[in-house]
Amino acid sequence: MSVKDMTHHIANYRKIFVFLLIGTALTVAASYMExxxxxxxxxxxxxxLTIAAIKGYLVAANFMHLNSEKKIxxxxxxxxxxxxxxxxxxxxLWDLNLMSHY
Amino acid sequence: MEIPYNVQVxxxxxxxxxxxxxxxxxxxxxxxxxxxxxxxxxLRTGAPVWPPIGEHGxxxxxxKETIPHxxxxxxxxxxxxxxxxxxxxxxxxxxxxxxxIYLGTTLLCALVxxxxxxxxxSHKIHEGFVPSHDxxxxxxxxxxxxxxxxxxxGMIVLGYFFGPGIKMWDNEPERFTNxxxxxxxxxxxxxxxxxxxxxxxxxxx
Numbered sequence: 001m002s003v004k005d006m007t008h009h010i011a012n013y014r015k016i017f018v019f020l021l022i023g024t025a026l027t028v029a030a031s032y033m034e035x036x037x038x039x040x041x042x043x044x045x046x047x048x049l050t051i052a053a054i055k056g057y058l059v060a061a062n063f064m065h066l067n068s069e070k071k072i073x074x075x076x077x078x079x080x081x082x083x084x085x086x087x088x089x090x091x092x093l094w095d096l097n098l099m100s101h102y
Numbered sequence: 103m104e105i106p107y108n109v110q111v112x113x114x115x116x117x118x119x120x121x122x123x124x125x126x127x128x129x130x131x132x133x134x135x136x137x138x139x140x141x142x143x144x145l146r147t148g149a150p151v152w153p154p155i156g157e158h159g160x161x162x163x164x165x166k167e168t169i170p171h172x173x174x175x176x177x178x179x180x181x182x183x184x185x186x187x188x189x190x191x192x193x194x195x196x197x198x199x200x201x202x203i204y205l206g207t208t209l210l211c212a213l214v215x216x217x218x219x220x221x222x223x224s225h226k227i228h229e230g231f232v233p234s235h236d237x238x239x240x241x242x243x244x245x246x247x248x249x250x251x252x253x254x255x256g257m258i259v260l261g262y263f264f265g266p267g268i269k270m271w272d273n274e275p276e277r278f279t280n281x282x283x284x285x286x287x288x289x290x291x292x293x294x295x296x297x298x299x300x301x302x303x304x305x306x307x
Contacts, residue, residue: 003195006191006194006195009191010188010191013184013187013188013191014184016184017180017181017184020180021177021180024173024176024177024180024300027300027301027305028169028173028305030305031169031301031305031306041306041307044305044306045306048301048302048305048306049298049301049302049306051301052297052298052300052301055297056294056297056298059183059290059293059294059297060290060294063183063184063186063187063286063290063293064287064290064291070115070116070117071116072115072116072117072122073117073122073125076125076126076129077125077129079129080129080132080133083133083136084132084133084136087133087136087137087139087140088136088139088140088143090140090144091140091143091144091147094144
């Protein structure tokens with residue numbers, strides 16, 4: 001990579017840093033807000049985790065260079081996300097199983 | 103015998119070996135933390151009140167007190183991610199002096215994070231909120247404890263590259279730069295985990 005490329009990278013890292021700080025402030029703010037939905041805490045959880053997911057994407061795409069990484073890495077991560085989703089859905093399956101008994 | 107593909111990339115993967123290795127390791131780490139996140143969802147959805155009320159009442163009042171500390175720690179960890187990536191950029195630009203400054207700052211941030219965590223743990227334990235108090239506290243100590251272990255592990259590796267490991271720069275600068283990229287990927291992952299731990303354990307209760 002040339003020095004010019006690196007200078008461009010540095011400017012980008014600074015921008016991402018600012019976005020992450022704004023995201024952190026928004027997450028904290030969201031936890032204090034009352035959401036006009038049936039279950040306010042569920043609204044806060046949804047907003048909080050959405051912001052966290054965006055922040056996570058910014059870190060992975062920019063600091064971990066996933067936006068310019070090789071295809072094999074993307075495939076490894078895609079497979080990981082598939083199994084992770086399965087793992088996170090296990091509690092839901094548990095609930096569905098309980099509901100079927102009522 | 104020289105170990106192949108430390109610097110040059112393999113034709114089949116398009117990567118140098120340790121980069122593929124660290125991504126496979128990070129994939130296993132995702133599953134490790136994923137299992138605990140799954141436990142969190144199961145216990146939280148199954149609890150009538152969250153966080154549960156135990157022998158010493160609810161943790162909520164202490165949680166509210168610790169939000170500023172946890173927010174501060176989040177900013178510190180994000181800053182450490184930036185200094186980490188800047189350390190790698192410094193090596194790419196062949197500036198060892200700046201590399202030392204950025205890596206040293208990363209280490210300092212990690213230390214600050216641990217100090218704040220120590221005070222946070224002490225406060226909770228002093229008030230009787232130990233892991234056996236309720237399921238929230240058990241999850242809190244397991245998740246943050248595992249994360250702290252990752253921070254300590256990262257600090258040991260970063261400390262090595264800040265100290266004796268830097269000698270490699272004299273003979274094999276490209277290989278050393280790759281090593282910093284690898285440890286950087288691990289460090290960003292640790293930051294990424296915290297980005298999710300912060301809202302679920304401190305804010306959204």
